[in-house]
Amino acid sequence: MRVAVCVKQIPDPASPYDLDPETHFVVRPTDQVLDDTDRYGVEIGLQLAEQTEGTVTLISMGPSGNLQGIRQALAMGADKAVIVDDASLQGSDSLATAGVLAAAIKREGFDLVIAGTESTDGYAGILPQQLAELLEVPALTFAKKVAVEGDTVKIERQTQTGYDEVESPSPALVSVTAGAVEPRYPTFKGIMQAKSKPVDTVTAGDLGVDVATKQKIVSIRPAPERASGELIEDDGEAHLKIVALLEQAKVI
Amino acid sequence: MATTWVFVEETEEGPATVGLELLTKARAFGGELAALYLGAGSDEHFAALGAHGASKVFHMAPSDLLPTASAAAAIADLAGQHSPDLILFGLTYTDRDIAGRLSARMGKTILSNATEISVDGGAVTVTNEIFGGMTLVDTTFESDAPYLVIARAKAFVAEESGGGAPEVESVAMPDVGHSGSARVTASHAERLEGPKLEEAAIVVAAGRGIGAEEGFAVINELAMKLGAATGATRAIVDAGWVPYSKQVGQTGKTVKPDVYIAAGVSGAMQHLVGMKDSKVIIAIYKDEEAPILGISDLGIVGDLHKVLPKLIEALSNR
Ligand SMILES: Cc1cc2nc3c(=O)[nH]c(=O)nc-3n(C[C@H](O)[C@H](O)[C@H](O)COP(=O)(O)OP(=O)(O)OC[C@H]3O[C@@H](n4cnc5c(N)ncnc54)[C@H](O)[C@@H]3O)c2cc1C
Ligand SMILES: Nc1ncnc2c1ncn2[C@@H]1O[C@H](COP(=O)(O)O)[C@@H](O)[C@H]1O
Numbered sequence: 001m002r003v004a005v006c007v008k009q010i011p012d013p014a015s016p017y018d019l020d021p022e023t024h025f026v027v028r029p030t031d032q033v034l035d036d037t038d039r040y041g042v043e044i045g046l047q048l049a050e051q052t053e054g055t056v057t058l059i060s061m062g063p064s065g066n067l068q069g070i071r072q073a074l075a076m077g078a079d080k081a082v083i084v085d086d087a088s089l090q091g092s093d094s095l096a097t098a099g100v101l102a103a104a105i106k107r108e109g110f111d112l113v114i115a116g117t118e119s120t121d122g123y124a125g126i127l128p129q130q131l132a133e134l135l136e137v138p139a140l141t142f143a144k145k146v147a148v149e150g151d152t153v154k155i156e157r158q159t160q161t162g163y164d165e166v167e168s169p170s171p172a173l174v175s176v177t178a179g180a181v182e183p184r185y186p187t188f189k190g191i192m193q194a195k196s197k198p199v200d201t202v203t204a205g206d207l208g209v210d211v212a213t214k215q216k217i218v219s220i221r222p223a224p225e226r227a228s229g230e231l232i233e234d235d236g237e238a239h240l241k242i243v244a245l246l247e248q249a250k251v252i
Numbered sequence: 253m254a255t256t257w258v259f260v261e262e263t264e265e266g267p268a269t270v271g272l273e274l275l276t277k278a279r280a281f282g283g284e285l286a287a288l289y290l291g292a293g294s295d296e297h298f299a300a301l302g303a304h305g306a307s308k309v310f311h312m313a314p315s316d317l318l319p320t321a322s323a324a325a326a327i328a329d330l331a332g333q334h335s336p337d338l339i340l341f342g343l344t345y346t347d348r349d350i351a352g353r354l355s356a357r358m359g360k361t362i363l364s365n366a367t368e369i370s371v372d373g374g375a376v377t378v379t380n381e382i383f384g385g386m387t388l389v390d391t392t393f394e395s396d397a398p399y400l401v402i403a404r405a406k407a408f409v410a411e412e413s414g415g416g417a418p419e420v421e422s423v424a425m426p427d428v429g430h431s432g433s434a435r436v437t438a439s440h441a442e443r444l445e446g447p448k449l450e451e452a453a454i455v456v457a458a459g460r461g462i463g464a465e466e467g468f469a470v471i472n473e474l475a476m477k478l479g480a481a482t483g484a485t486r487a488i489v490d491a492g493w494v495p496y497s498k499q500v501g502q503t504g505k506t507v508k509p510d511v512y513i514a515a516g517v518s519g520a521m522q523h524l525v526g527m528k529d530s531k532v533i534i535a536i537y538k539d540e541e542a543p544i545l546g547i548s549d550l551g552i553v554g555d556l557h558k559v560l561p562k563l564i565e566a567l568s569n570r
Binding site: 053082096133141159161166168179229232245252 | 263264303318320321324343344345348349350351352353355356357359360361362363364365377381385386387388389390391392393395402412429430431432433434435436438439440441442444453455478486489490491495496497502503510511513520528531532533534536545546547548549550551552553554555558559560562563566567570
């Protein structure tokens with residue numbers, strides 16, 4: 001099975017990112033990390049590829065920087081990566097991004113596409129569905145478990161009240177929730193091998209896509225601040241403060 | 253706004269609350285208001301849509317197929333016939349699935365995570381919150397209508413308008429071939445006890461600070477005493493200590509109770525966006541640096557395993 005996994009390199013969430021005051025785009029440092037939520041997709045991709053003697057190709061759009069994030073996913077075991085790095089795509093909306101990723105995935109060929117349910121920095125949370133529509137495949141979304149049996153893809157789809165069992169024939173797209181699997185840590189061997197794995201860097205022109213972003217940030221402003229409250233250290237009597245506050249709020 | 257459509261999914265309790273919130277909001281835009289209703293439907297459910305302002309309901313009845321691809325196609329066809337200006341969805345799983353496919357099908361961009369929608373003549377501006385709600389971003393569309401927007405739950409309050417029964421038009425779910433071939437083979441619902449998380453006046457939420465799955469017992473006990481619902485951070489949902497239905501935050505539920513008690517919760521941005529609009533916030537945590545302090549009315553640096561049992565006892569003695 002040929003598995004394409006959509007992964008995103010993002011600024012390290014541990015050091016808060018900035019927005020460019022002019023363009024309002026996220027300022028992207030050269031050192032970017034693999035979006036933590038994509039590690040789940042990579043892990044599932046690897047497991048399914050191992051089971052079916054298939055391959056895992058990473059698909060990514062964004063400034064490639066020093067490829068640190070992509071190498072993280074290659075070190076986990078993915079076979080190769082295609083990264084669409086094109087300055088004209090900066091600030092793309094979800095649909096434009098989906099258009100680019102769809103073109104890259106089609107060019108590679110696929111039986112299964114895997115994406116996260118939402119990215120850590122963008123979290124629009126609709127790109128997988130847009131991608132499925134563009135690729136004309138079913139979208140098995142919000143999966144907390146994924147299995148492949150022959151040509152059938154089966155998932156447990158998270159619902160508001162529990163989960164549904166959903167299946168479809170391949171080719172298909174699956175979006176996976178964090179916590180669906182335990183992502184593996186790269187081994188030393190994996191890290192060494194990742195350095196020589198193929199990374200194909202292409203532009204929108206190379207893929208023959210012409211997408212346009214149809215939304216524009218017009219302002220960024222601070223939210224109204226909440227008055228800061230009281231901070232105390234528990235001296236054994238802190239619970240009485242809570243009781244007093246609950247009384248004041250008239251809930252007890 | 254000449255015509256607004258609101259997508260509303262049927263839940264076990266009737267039309268999804270977020271759908272009714274969006275209908276209420278859309279009334280303020282003036283013009284025609286219709287609901288795109290996905291579910292078995294009943295006169296009672298349609299009446300609820302009418303009472304919240306829909307004068308027309310396009311009714312789509314699902315089969316055992318996952319309805320999303322074919323519902324998106326049905327809506328795209330309807331939009332082709334009726335040219336709505338604005339189509340609103342809630343930030344729920346089914347809504348996101350349909351909105352995303354619809355967006356790609358119609359070649360229209362979509363703005364997600366909206367907490368405010370403003371209409372000025374024909375122009376639509378959507379506001380969303382970043383950095384855990386500390387910063388607001390306003391975005392507009394640079395294409396033609398229909399404008400597609402996905403809004404967060406509880407961004408707006410559902411209120412009835414006294415509208416009568418709407419006109420209901422049944423809409424066929426088209427066969428979209430392979431794209432629509434996902435089938436639901438079984439459904440599993442968790443049995444939930446106590447008040448509903450989204451509706452409870454008091455929420456007691458736990459994070460990794462409870463230490464282990466067993467640590468949730470004291471949270472349950474306190475919630476029982478207070479008649480509260482229990483909530484959780486994603487950290488302990490992912491750890492498998494509590495079911496996903498309890499998750500509060502960006503990828504979980506949005507709550508606005510009178511009192512939110514957060515025990516062993518650090519207050520990551522993604523958690524804060526789901527609870528920061530609670531009236532009173534009380535937090536108990538170990539590290540003084542926890543960001544939850546920034547939005548708390550009362551922050552207690554201490555061990556929840558010491559504070560909560562005493563609190564339960566004090567409440568029992570009242
Ligand atoms: C795309 C994306 C979406 C996300 N969506 C959500 C979401 O919807 N909801 C959500 O919650 N998170 C979400 N997260 C995860 C979020 O970033 C945090 O990782 C998570 O909220 C942290 O959970 P926590 O507060 O339980 O754990 P930690 O951050 O580990 O905090 C534990 C806290 O417990 C305290 N503590 C430890 N021991 C004790 C004790 N004995 N007594 C009292 N306090 C103690 C510590 O001081 C600390 O403050 C999301 C992340 C991403 C990337
Ligand atoms: N620029 C990108 N490159 C590759 N994959 C992406 C990109 N943006 C989003 N994705 C995928 O789509 C998922 C949802 O992203 P989002 O719509 O930004 O919340 C992510 O978890 C990724 O798997």
